[in-house]
Amino acid sequence: MTWRADVVVVGGGQAGLAAGYHLRRQGLDFVILDAEAAPGGAWRHMWDSLHLFSPAPYSSLPGRLMPAQPGETYPEAGHVVDYLTDYEKRYDLPVQHGTRVDAVRRDADRLLVEADSGTWRAKAVISATGSWSRPFLPAVPGRSVFTGRQLHTVNYRCPADFADQRVVVVGGGNSGAQIAADLALDGRAGVTWMTQRPPRFLPDDIDGRALFDVATARRRALDAGRTDTGGVASLGDIVAVPPVRAARDAGRLTAKPMFAQLTATGVRWADGSQSDADVVIWCTGFRPALAHLAPLNLRGARGHIPTDGTRALDEPRLHLLGYGDWTGPASATLIGVGRPARDAVGEIAGLL
Numbered sequence: 001m002t003w004r005a006d007v008v009v010v011g012g013g014q015a016g017l018a019a020g021y022h023l024r025r026q027g028l029d030f031v032i033l034d035a036e037a038a039p040g041g042a043w044r045h046m047w048d049s050l051h052l053f054s055p056a057p058y059s060s061l062p063g064r065l066m067p068a069q070p071g072e073t074y075p076e077a078g079h080v081v082d083y084l085t086d087y088e089k090r091y092d093l094p095v096q097h098g099t100r101v102d103a104v105r106r107d108a109d110r111l112l113v114e115a116d117s118g119t120w121r122a123k124a125v126i127s128a129t130g131s132w133s134r135p136f137l138p139a140v141p142g143r144s145v146f147t148g149r150q151l152h153t154v155n156y157r158c159p160a161d162f163a164d165q166r167v168v169v170v171g172g173g174n175s176g177a178q179i180a181a182d183l184a185l186d187g188r189a190g191v192t193w194m195t196q197r198p199p200r201f202l203p204d205d206i207d208g209r210a211l212f213d214v215a216t217a218r219r220r221a222l223d224a225g226r227t228d229t230g231g232v233a234s235l236g237d238i239v240a241v242p243p244v245r246a247a248r249d250a251g252r253l254t255a256k257p258m259f260a261q262l263t264a265t266g267v268r269w270a271d272g273s274q275s276d277a278d279v280v281i282w283c284t285g286f287r288p289a290l291a292h293l294a295p296l297n298l299r300g301a302r303g304h305i306p307t308d309g310t311r312a313l314d315e316p317r318l319h320l321l322g323y324g325d326w327t328g329p330a331s332a333t334l335i336g337v338g339r340p341a342r343d344a345v346g347e348i349a350g351l352l
């Protein structure tokens with residue numbers, strides 16, 4: 001079965017919905033194809049205790065402020081799912097859930113979007129597939145030797161799953177800090193947090209609001225041809241959300257240096273010292289989920305696709321949205337994706 005649309009958006013998480021909002025406003029003919037069975041993108045799969053690192057109004061997509069969650073300054077992931085569900089309905093966005101796109105190919109003056117339910121012929125494509133489906137695990141020696149359990153952030157749910165186990169949490173970013181804090185505050189597992197360099201906490205009074213301001217300043221500097229301010233990385237890595245702060249202040253969130261290798265029963269450091277472990281949780285980040293774009297042969301350095309803003313340099317009918325700073329400062333956040341979504345749709349409207 002083959003259909004036609006001016007624009008096909010691949011991915012119906014927050015980035016795909018922000019694109020949909022602007023496509024609707026421009027009056028364009030479009031469809032959003034999303035592999036998830038229901039709205040919410042990656043937010044449907046986050047761990048139980050996860051809270052946003054910004055208050056609700058600072059976690060909003062274009063057009064509609066996220067309502068506050070009663071009793072929570074920093075909303076839970078479930079609240080984001082409710083917000084995205086409502087957003088999809090409110091703007092009557094044509095999202096086809098349960099539809100996975102396998103490939104995007106060139107076909108003369110159209111792009112063919114091949115999904116498991118059929119093929120779409122599109123004049124332009126916005127890829128907004130996020131990175132949750134591509135967890136990254138570093139090549140650490142001994143990973144295949146370790147006889148305990150290994151999982152990634154994407155598989156972590158709650159401390160009860162690790163009662164009475166010795167758990168090593170690897171990673172000095174927000175996920176590592178939050179999961180280590182979750183386990184440490186619960187107290188049922190023995191948790192050791194390991195980071196490649198000493199963890200860098202943002203000042204306690206800085207949350208996602210300030211991160212967004214810094215990202216905005218960076219964009220302005222770059223737009224004006226001034227020096228890159230370094231963006232949010234200039235401030236630090238870890239937002240001291242309440243559980244992280246509580247665990248840190250209670251002395252239960254101190255990081256050890258990263259081990260050199262895994263052994264059959266635990267970890268070993270470069271100086272030969274060892275520690276036993278039952279579980280390793282890799283909070284080691286993600287890579288953009290771009291496999292469906294492979295037929296276009298656009299890959300550049302570090303698995304990214306070279307872009308000007310959101311537009312693929314070597315395929316002007318393709319825009320990449322929401323993957324990170326390389327597709328727009330703070331574009332991988334709820335509040336930050338609105339502007340690149342508007343710019344991408346503006347360019348596509350011009351192209352059509």
Ligand code: FAD
Nearest residue numbers: 011013014015035041042052053100101129130322333334
């Ligand atoms: P996703 O939410 O991953 O949505 C992509 C969608 O595309 C999914 O529905 C997926 O199923 C679908 N898809 C993927 N491949 C295909 C395909 N081939 N065909 C069809 N569909 C496909 N941001 C904030 O603003 N505030 C926070 O507090 C915050 N906390 C975070 C905490 C964690 C642990 C993580 C990992 C991220 C956090 N972020 C936060 C960052 C960001 O907001 C989320 O990662 C967000 O989910 C990214 O949205 P997205 O739409 O780009 O991707």
